[in-house]
Every structure is written in C-alpha cells, then in structure tokens.
Amino acid sequence: MWLGLAYLGSLAVLLLSAFWTTDSFTSDVIHVWNTDNFRTILTDSVYRTITLRTLGVAVAVTLIDALLSLPMAFFMARVASGRWRRALLVAVLTPLWAGYLVKAYAWRVMLGEHGLVNAVLAPLGLTGPGYGLPAVVLVLAYLWLPYMILPVFAALERLPTHHLEASADLGAGAWRTLRLIVLPAVRPALFAGSVFTFSLSLGDYLTVQIVGGRTQLLGNVIASQVALDLPLAAALSAVPVVLIVCYLAAVRRAGALDSL
Template sequence: MPSGTSVPSGTSRTGARLRLAALLTPPLLWLGLAYLGSLAVLLLSAFWTTDSFTSDVVHIWNTDNFRTLFTDPVYGTITLRTLGVAVAVTLIDALLALPMAFFMARVASEWWRRALLVAVLMPLWAGYLVKAYAWRVMLGEHGLVNAVLAPLGLTGPGYGLPAAVLVLAYLWLPYMILPVFAALERLPTPHLEASADLGAGAWRTLRLVVLPAVRPALLAGSVFTFSLSLGDYLTVQIVGGRTQLLGNVIASQVTLDLPLAAALSAVPVVLIVCYLAAVRRAGALDSL
C-alpha cells in the first residue's frame, strides 16, 4: 500500500464487527444450546406417559397428553382465561404508561424527569415475592384497599381473578413505561409544534402524531407484559384465590404428571411465539 494511503473506514468497521461477532459467538451458542436444548427436552417429554399406580414417567411414545388438552374442555377454559388475563394486563399497562411516559418526557422538568424515572425503576429493585405479598396484605379483608374504599361504601376486589390482573399490571408496568418514555423522548418537538400551528387539538395531535410515533414502543413493551403475564403462576397462587391459570396448573402437575405438565407448557410457548411473530411483522422488535 502506498505511503500516506489511509485504510477505508468501512474496512475498519467491518473488522470491528467481525471481531465482535467472534467474541460473542461462543456465549451465544452456549446460551442457545442450553435454552433450546432444555426446551426440546421439555417438549419431548410431553410425548411420554405416566404410570397410574406409581406416578413414574414411562418412556412410551404417544400423543395422549395432547389429545387430553384438545378434548378436555377444562384446559380450553383455562387457556382462554390465561390469554384474557395477559391481554387485559397488557391493555391496562398501555393505558397507564402512555400518559405517565408523556408527562415524564414532555411536561416534567429535568429534575422531576429524573426523579420520576427513579420512581418507576424503584419497584424493580424489590423482590417479586415481596411485592406480591405486599399486595396480598393490602387486598385482605382488613387491608389498605378496603380501608380506603370503606368511607365510599365500596369494597376491594379481595382475592380472585380481578386481584391477579391488578397485581400483574402493577408488576409489569415499568416494562411498558420505559420503552414508551424512550420513544416520546425521541419524538421531535417541532412535530408537536407543527400540529398545534395547523390547528390540531390535543386529542387530534395525540391520535395523529403521538400514537404513530410510540406505536412500536407500545408493541415492544407489550412483548414483556404479555409474555410475563402468560407464564406467571406465583401471583395467581398468592392473590388469585381459587383462580386457575396455565402457570399454576403446570406447576401443580409437575409432581403429579410430568408429561402432561410438559404438554401444557407447550401452550404458552406457542402463544408467545405467535405473538412475537405478529409483533415482529409490525416492526416493533426494532424498538427493543
């Protein structure tokens, strides 16, 4: 190469990407092998059976477990209920996250923005069980919720399906607020000013300017709220009363009928894969 000739920047960037890929390939391969391998073993065990007398797993290939899932109406009802809970939690979090994130990104001062961001992140520092049991105390008969509603002549939801939806919405709300906040922070201010100059009101600006800008972020946040709600089982056990969702049914079947539990586990996996495919088709995974 002649003296004074510099290496093209594109070549250096390509070399850096190759070195980064070589560095990340071994751990990614190991992670993929461990995750996909364990998932394959789980799904394979769904085709086994259980000895009715000893409850031992018998390695005989059959499709009885999946036939049970499709023919027993109980599992169909539980699946629809679980799907409804996941959708309800996602919608509640989206409705709460949008105004909260908008206030943080566009209305609050710099100091308040940082303080509110810390407030949103602080619940993530507490343990999952601590938060769930704190809600169990608040939703109890003599808990804080009933104490606040009693002067109004109202009572709290107690323990049951509404309580499970409420607690799950609280637990996963930060995962919806953060991507929406990031999207609103990137929204150019001149877009909002131009909408106001053209005579658009607040609701029209929200519908035509803000929502299209944050739609990928809402879908990206919904990946977390939907998938985490779909597979959760501890919250239902703590505040759900007698409510049965896929998560706690799978957990109860693990010690009784492992192959059936594995077949049940395939249901949320399929639902999450379908949801991810739909979100990816909408282009929202680019916002993760």
C-alpha cells in the same frame, strides 16, 4: 450463542418429554411415544377454559399497562423538568429493586378484608376486589408496569419537539396530535413493552397462588402437575410457548418492531 443453544435445547427436551406418559400406579415416567397428553389438553374442557382464562389475563394486563404508561411516560418525557424527570424515572425503577414475592405479598395484605384497599373504599360505600381473578389482573398490571413505561418513555423522549409544534401550528388539537403524531411514534415501544407484559403474565404462577383465591391459570396448573404427571406438565408448558411465539410472529408481521 451458548445461551441460545441452552434455551432451544431445553425447549426441545420439554417438547420431547411431552410425548411420554406416566404410569398411573407408580407415577413413573414411561418413555413411550404417544400424543395422549396433547389430546387431553385439546379435548378436556377444563384445560381449554384455563388456557382461555390465562390468555384473557395476559391481554387485560397488557391493555391496562399500555393505557397507564402513555400518560405517565408522556408527563415524564415531555412535561416534567430535568430534575423531576430524573426523580420520576427513579420512582419507576425503584419497584424493580424489590423482590417479586415482597410486592405480591404486600398486595395480598392490602387486598385483604381489613387491608388498605377496603379502608380507602369504605367511606365511598365500595369494597375492594378481594382475592380472585380481578386481584390477579391488578397485581400483575402493577408488577409489569415499569416494563411498559420505560420503552414508551424512551420513545417519547426521542420524539422531536418540532413535530408537536408543527402539528399545533397547523391547527391540530391535542387529541388529533395524539392520534396522528404521538401514537405512531410510540407504537413500536408499546409493542415492545407488550412483549414483556404479555409473556410474563402468561407464564406467571406465583401471583395467582398468593392473591388468586381459587383461580386457576396455566402457570399454577403446570406447577401442580410437575410432581404428579411430568409429561402432562410438559405438554401444558408448550401451550404458553406456542401462544408467545404466535404473538411475536404477529407483532413482527405487523412491522411494529422494525423501528425499535
């Protein structure tokens, strides 16, 4: 209850400060009620572009992690033996023990001009993405992948084996079993994992600073505005909050979380 109160209270303060303004000469916050900050966000094409770009990154990361987690979790839950299953589960959990910045800077080294990615792709006549928007999507997909694998693995582990056997006995092929048996069973887990990947990608601002080059997302724009224009930063912070609330409402309305 106290955590909920602190969270909701901080959101209320954030929303309240978004209606203030800043003195252009002294940069002091002026406690005068107005909607100029929200009007700026809605009318300025720069902020609209950054918002759409951030939303696209969050969606791309979520889709990539969903596509990667399904075969990985299925192999862990239904194919690997008990000893290998435990080893693979530890392998998935191990990156969570490493620091966020350590992993992000490791990717910066690998994506550099003389990094591991270019060294591997060079014999094939290819080059890595370098620093930019593709690098941001790649690194965020790596960072949040365990949060998608774990709930999908748990859902597949609970899937009764006789459901798969009955599907095979009735003549269903692998793809039909995947579409009619496996995907409906793991759909709530996919949506649960997507809440993490979507929300964490939407609010991230360090990865884009480390590997994003000149790319601007909502997170680093908010961080840069905190010292310059705090009310505008608060108004910008309300954008990902609204997007996450809308996403959670859509997921709940679809009934995908009912069986979690």
